[in-house]
Amino acid sequence: MPLHNISNRQELVSFLKNKCVDIRKMIVQLTVTAGGGHVGGALSMTEMLVVLYQHIMNIEPSNPKKPDRDRLILSKGHGGVGICPVLCDAGYFPKSEMDGFNQFLSPFGMHPDMNKVKGIDMSTGSLGHGLSICVGLGLAARLDKASWRAFCVLGDGECNEGSVWEAAMSAKHYKLGNVIALVDKNKFMIDGPVEQIMSIEPFEEKWKAFGWKTTVIDGHSIEQLLDTLENLDPPDSQTPQCIICNTVKGRGVSFMEGQGKWHYGGLDELLEKQALEDIEKTR
Amino acid sequence: MAGGMSYNIDDLQDLTAAEAYGKVLVDLGKEYPEIVVLTADLAKSTKLGVFFNAYPERSFNMGIAEQNMVTTAAGLALAGKKPYLSTFACFASMRACEQVRTDICYPKLNVKIMGTHSGLSMGNGGTTHHATEDLAIMRSFANMTVVVPADGIEAAKLAQASVEHNGPLYFRVGRGFEPPVYDTMDYDFQIGKARTMAEGSDITVIACGVCVLQAVEAAEELADENDVSVRVINMHTIKPLDTEAILQAAEETGKILTVEEHNIVGGLGGAVAETLAEAGVPCKLKRLGVPDVFSVIGYPEELHRYYGIEIDGIKKGVKQMLDIPVDDEDDAH
Numbered sequence: 288m289p290l291h292n293i294s295n296r297q298e299l300v301s302f303l304k305n306k307c308v309d310i311r312k313m314i315v316q317l318t319v320t321a322g323g324g325h326v327g328g329a330l331s332m333t334e335m336l337v338v339l340y341q342h343i344m345n346i347e348p349s350n351p352k353k354p355d356r357d358r359l360i361l362s363k364g365h366g367g368v369g370i371c372p373v374l375c376d377a378g379y380f381p382k383s384e385m386d387g388f389n390q391f392l393s394p395f396g397m398h399p400d401m402n403k404v405k406g407i408d409m410s411t412g413s414l415g416h417g418l419s420i421c422v423g424l425g426l427a428a429r430l431d432k433a434s435w436r437a438f439c440v441l442g443d444g445e446c447n448e449g450s451v452w453e454a455a456m457s458a459k460h461y462k463l464g465n466v467i468a469l470v471d472k473n474k475f476m477i478d479g480p481v482e483q484i485m486s487i488e489p490f491e492e493k494w495k496a497f498g499w500k501t502t503v504i505d506g507h508s509i510e511q512l513l514d515t516l517e518n519l520d521p522p523d524s525q526t527p528q529c530i531i532c533n534t535v536k537g538r539g540v541s542f543m544e545g546q547g548k549w550h551y552g553g554l555d556e557l558l559e560k561q562a563l564e565d566i567e568k569t570r
Numbered sequence: 571m572a573g574g575m576s577y578n579i580d581d582l583q584d585l586t587a588a589e590a591y592g593k594v595l596v597d598l599g600k601e602y603p604e605i606v607v608l609t610a611d612l613a614k615s616t617k618l619g620v621f622f623n624a625y626p627e628r629s630f631n632m633g634i635a636e637q638n639m640v641t642t643a644a645g646l647a648l649a650g651k652k653p654y655l656s657t658f659a660c661f662a663s664m665r666a667c668e669q670v671r672t673d674i675c676y677p678k679l680n681v682k683i684m685g686t687h688s689g690l691s692m693g694n695g696g697t698t699h700h701a702t703e704d705l706a707i708m709r710s711f712a713n714m715t716v717v718v719p720a721d722g723i724e725a726a727k728l729a730q731a732s733v734e735h736n737g738p739l740y741f742r743v744g745r746g747f748e749p750p751v752y753d754t755m756d757y758d759f760q761i762g763k764a765r766t767m768a769e770g771s772d773i774t775v776i777a778c779g780v781c782v783l784q785a786v787e788a789a790e791e792l793a794d795e796n797d798v799s800v801r802v803i804n805m806h807t808i809k810p811l812d813t814e815a816i817l818q819a820a821e822e823t824g825k826i827l828t829v830e831e832h833n834i835v836g837g838l839g840g841a842v843a844e845t846l847a848e849a850g851v852p853c854k855l856k857r858l859g860v861p862d863v864f865s866v867i868g869y870p871e872e873l874h875r876y877y878g879i880e881i882d883g884i885k886k887g888v889k890q891m892l893d894i895p896v897d898d899e900d901d902a903h
């Protein structure tokens with residue numbers, strides 16, 4: 288039940304690509320409004336979120352709590368500036384609601400709050416919780432004989448947390464084919480490259496060893512995301528699925544791409560202008 | 571003082587509390603080869619990166635894995651090292667809570683835990699990153715010492731004192747934009763011994779951390795504007811608590827207002843209340859802090875104002891306790 292009614296494949300790809308450009312611009316502008324934000328990791332997961340919310344997930348933005356909807360848990364909860372534009376664009380709330388983003392008493396902060404932001408399925412911000420939430424959701428869906436899925440978006444640095452692997456173990460144990468993990472593998476955490484700070488490799492093999500059906504794709508390729516997510520095993524299948532998305536932190540902005548220091552940052556007028564220009568060029 | 575080091579205001583005034591602490595720790599590292607430092611992907615944010623640069627072989631970034639970091643520190647301590655570890659206060663006290671209690675406090679190991687971005691200092695980071703429970707949690711662990719330095723100078727003093735302090739110690743500092751209270755290192759700092767910042771006889775304000783400066787300034791304004799004599803106590807150590815200072819204040823001023831960047835449950839206010847109740851001294855008490863809610867977002871200064879733990883909120887609290895009419899201006903929040 289996509290949010291669009293495009294049937295032609297090529298048209299769909301270019302529609303989603305264009306959305307990503309618009310969303311990235313909103314991310315940059317929100318980062319300015321917010322007085323700083325986790326912009327690097329917001330820009331790396333744009334295609335993943337756009338494809339999920341626009342095309343894959345069964346959702347109804349005018350009825351955000353629809354019981355049989357697919358859920359998405361942003362386990363890398365510092366991606367508030369990354370997910371809120373996607374939800375806004377999907378129609379959960381008007382853009383003007385984000386005017387005071389991050390400011391005093393605003394419902395919108397760095398880390399999204401499910402009781403304040405429509406479309407957010409769980410309040411997150413402390414890393415390593417999201418996949419366990421999805422295990423709980425997946426079990427509940429099984430009990431209710433429901434066919435919705437629980438998607439989880441994780442950071443690669445986040446996968447340092449032991450709790451991620453406890454969740455991975457239990458999703459396999461309970462045969463939760465309705466749990467889908469997407470890892471935004473942008474190769475950086477706060478203190479530097481993941482491989483230098485706390486290595487997670489061999490990453491694909493780890494997920495496989497935990498019993499997950501695991502695929503590695505280019506997380507910026509709309510085509511690869513579509514191919515993978517349209518061909519997931521059905522929710523009543525017995526194996527949880529992990530999609531490792533190779534991405535670039537700060538994607539789309541020349542001075543941020545692959546620069547660890549843009550994990551969190553603020554933008555002055557000049558940088559904002561440059562960032563918006565860079566992003567427009569990706570259209 | 572450890573190392574006989576002394577710093578003057580010029581060395582420290584441009585540093586945040588975490589930076590001041592880090593600077594002293596680097597100096598202590600020279601003298602104490604057994605000092606080791608751990609962090610969980612927050613070397614830069616918690617400012618202990620300076621130690622990583624100075625002594626890479628004794629510094630361990632454990633990645634985003636706080637529980638593993640805390641218990642690894644316990645292992646290092648068991649083998650005779652002096653581990654100092656740092657992460658955000660919320661994660662030190664809550665993510666790795668049982669590890670702190672069972673692996674550090676229970677065996678009484680020599681591990682120093684630095685919780686940065688404490689209280690409301692993470693402002694628009696929101697509830698997941700606010701730490702308004704850490705004092706209550708850490709204080710409830712036997713063998714634990716809990717300190718809240720008022721500023722960078724006091725953090726530096728604490729760093730010096732901590733190295734010869736035996737056993738577990740938790741302390742919290744803010745994100746780093748807090749103005750200083752002290753203008754000299756030349757004062758007596760002892761863990762467990764409160765400092766009187768201003769003498770007074772009508773009421774006592776007991777504060778810790780960022781609230782100390784606010785209390786000092788509120789007291790000055792109250793003296794000028796209302797002719798009220800406010801005693802201000804910097805209760806930098808929440809445990810072991812300086813009960814003598816509290817009981818003396820109760821006896822001499824009869825009214826106590828506590829101020830903390832923490833839930834009013836279980837922290838400084840809670841500790842003072844326990845002391846007063848058990849001693850059975852007649853004393854009016856009011857606790858200022860976060861009123862047992864998950865705090866809203868905003869810049870720290872806005873939140874301090876919202877929860878009334880800055881100058882105006884403290885003035886209002888004092889006036890209420892002294893039955894002085896509160897005017898609209900005080901009511902701004």
Ligand SMILES: Cc1ncc(C[n+]2csc(CCOP(=O)(O)OP(=O)(O)O)c2C)c(N)n1
Pocket residue numbers: 325327328329331363365412413414415441442443444445446471473475476477536550610611612634661665
């Ligand atoms: C439990 C926990 N520890 C530490 C942090 C602080 N923190 C926020 S983001 C971050 C780095 C995350 O890196 P990664 O998961 O790779 O995210 P991305 O690069 O996609 O932004 C850290 C350590 C946190 N939010 N939660």
